[in-house]
Amino acid sequence: MPYPTRIHPGAAAVSPTTPATSAAGHDPARPAALPGHQPVAAELARTAERAAGALLAPPAPVRLGDVVPAPERVEPDPTADFTLPADAAVRVSPDPAARDVAEQLAELLRPATGYPLPVTDTAHPGAEGRLVLTLAAGALTAAGPTATAAGPVDVDGLGAEGYRLDVTADSIRITAGTPAGLLHGVQTLRQLFPAAIESPTPVTGRWVVPGGVVVDRPRFPYRGAMLDVARHFFGVADVLRVIDHLARYKLNHLHLHLTDDQGWRIAVEGWPRLATVGGATEVGGGPGGYYTAADYRRIVRYAARRHVTVVPEIDLPGHTNAALVAYPELAPGKVAPPPYTGTEVGFSYVDPADERTYDFVADVLGEVAALTPGPWLHVGGDEAFKVKGAAYTGFVERAQRIVAGLGKTVVGWHQIAPARHADGRVLQWWGTDGDDPVTAEAVRRGARLILSPGNHAYLDMKYAPDTPIGHDWAGLIDVRRAYDWDPGTHLRDVPAAAVLGVEAPLWTESVTSLAEIEYLLLPRFPALAELGWSPRTTHDWAGFRDRLAGHGPRWSTAGIAFHRSPEIPWPAEGTTPGRPAPAIPTQPGPGTARPATPAEDPEPV
Numbered sequence: 001m002p003y004p005t006r007i008h009p010g011a012a013a014v015s016p017t018t019p020a021t022s023a024a025g026h027d028p029a030r031p032a033a034l035p036g037h038q039p040v041a042a043e044l045a046r047t048a049e050r051a052a053g054a055l056l057a058p059p060a061p062v063r064l065g066d067v068v069p070a071p072e073r074v075e076p077d078p079t080a081d082f083t084l085p086a087d088a089a090v091r092v093s094p095d096p097a098a099r100d101v102a103e104q105l106a107e108l109l110r111p112a113t114g115y116p117l118p119v120t121d122t123a124h125p126g127a128e129g130r131l132v133l134t135l136a137a138g139a140l141t142a143a144g145p146t147a148t149a150a151g152p153v154d155v156d157g158l159g160a161e162g163y164r165l166d167v168t169a170d171s172i173r174i175t176a177g178t179p180a181g182l183l184h185g186v187q188t189l190r191q192l193f194p195a196a197i198e199s200p201t202p203v204t205g206r207w208v209v210p211g212g213v214v215v216d217r218p219r220f221p222y223r224g225a226m227l228d229v230a231r232h233f234f235g236v237a238d239v240l241r242v243i244d245h246l247a248r249y250k251l252n253h254l255h256l257h258l259t260d261d262q263g264w265r266i267a268v269e270g271w272p273r274l275a276t277v278g279g280a281t282e283v284g285g286g287p288g289g290y291y292t293a294a295d296y297r298r299i300v301r302y303a304a305r306r307h308v309t310v311v312p313e314i315d316l317p318g319h320t321n322a323a324l325v326a327y328p329e330l331a332p333g334k335v336a337p338p339p340y341t342g343t344e345v346g347f348s349y350v351d352p353a354d355e356r357t358y359d360f361v362a363d364v365l366g367e368v369a370a371l372t373p374g375p376w377l378h379v380g381g382d383e384a385f386k387v388k389g390a391a392y393t394g395f396v397e398r399a400q401r402i403v404a405g406l407g408k409t410v411v412g413w414h415q416i417a418p419a420r421h422a423d424g425r426v427l428q429w430w431g432t433d434g435d436d437p438v439t440a441e442a443v444r445r446g447a448r449l450i451l452s453p454g455n456h457a458y459l460d461m462k463y464a465p466d467t468p469i470g471h472d473w474a475g476l477i478d479v480r481r482a483y484d485w486d487p488g489t490h491l492r493d494v495p496a497a498a499v500l501g502v503e504a505p506l507w508t509e510s511v512t513s514l515a516e517i518e519y520l521l522l523p524r525f526p527a528l529a530e531l532g533w534s535p536r537t538t539h540d541w542a543g544f545r546d547r548l549a550g551h552g553p554r555w556s557t558a559g560i561a562f563h564r565s566p567e568i569p570w571p572a573e574g575t576t577p578g579r580p581a582p583a584i585p586t587q588p589g590p591g592t593a594r595p596a597t598p599a600e601d602p603e604p605v
């Protein structure tokens, strides 16, 4: 089967209009090598071997089952491979949200293929597309299950996020009951094209997709990642790029840890010094920064287009030093503490005995709720070591009532478990010992759980002792450790039905750049994504490792940094026409100076 050829950056087929900066606005002129890394003989030999391998062997064909996260059902048909013709069009049901997914499919395929891929709706007379996206909910109510080339589709069975993908020699069809389902189908299809589809510039060759049927839907409704923008601030462009990574692996929630001792990152109209004073610091003494309401809206909009819900966190009553610097009236004793740029936790708190504190909580949560279309409001609650017993539970219960009054569902770290139950409340469990009777009791009282076990899901943990950034308080987390646990059975005396899903938090005390974010995310983040999405019956480390290996060339081609974990059998990579990968981590150091808002807008809409 012929596959697209990789072309050296200087070669003729590469567009001379190669963008000067990547989608995220990082500087591609930065060296892709590990600074300070001394090439040793073995490393040089491996590089030579890889280069020779790339010259001799064409990239392995993509198989229908090579998808991460693993789909629920895969039925390959080797006689039905599809080749994308240059004049292909994308057809889509006449629904604005479905149409937007079709546009996103075209946007994903145009740069590497160089094909025009026009998008029109199926209501167009005579419209026949080689790529067809069908939003089938209407068809189901009107006329029963929708028929596709490969048989009837039980759209109801696909739920809110499922999809069906049919690849035949003539066409590719994605059918779903919702636009979110269509987008998940698009992400699966993206992975079934050769890795060169990730190239930002045209690549010559044939774009072959393996034939057959995929029927797929998630195991858990909540699949997320958290970015701590408080310890180090990350501008809008970096956040948008992280959202792209979420969408790629069918994660549907981005939790933003917006406030902490070292910085307050969201402008609040009624309390302006939170951002202007509280936002001016970060770990290591860098300049910090904050999101204006417009910045935050842009993040929310970009996420929504990718069917990712933003979960804002205002961490209370502890982790509040930056707020106290800005407004000493919130501090016990009403004295402003000095700004904090270290990495200790548990020393700060807003005064739970002063009514002014609750004005602050109501104003801040009110403004953040108004900016956030999603249902969740995260109030933190962790490590408030100095607010004990009834003072702590009383504070949390009041915060829970404020959230309910705003029409949102409260989320908190599992330390809030002893507080009274509030309708629908969700605890985010970050323990390291699955025997947690206090959390189990809160579940019996009605709480649901997001699982982020510190020793499996914490992406700020090092991979290995020599990982140049990150922590190890919850242990070392290599890819296998990130993959080998079961969210459905992880906590003792907690039924799987109480588990809303999983989330991979990335705390950023030691993380100062987008490349460092990506280095810690990849390749562990797809492991968490698979735990959240795939049925347990597909769980298999050896199979996962092999499927994941094929993503290395995709990330390289797209200019995404990642850790070349020795556990994964990465294929040989030739010279690709892709973006240069950003520089990967050096030693932990002081915060890097970075503008509060990006210089360029990577948003394609």
Ligand code: TNX
Residues within 6 Å of the ligand: 345, 382, 383, 413, 430, 458, 460, 471, 507, 508, 509
């Ligand atoms: C614990 S996990 C924290 C964070 C730190 C993190 C570092 C949690 C709710 N609190 O404040 O950043 O450890 O790994």
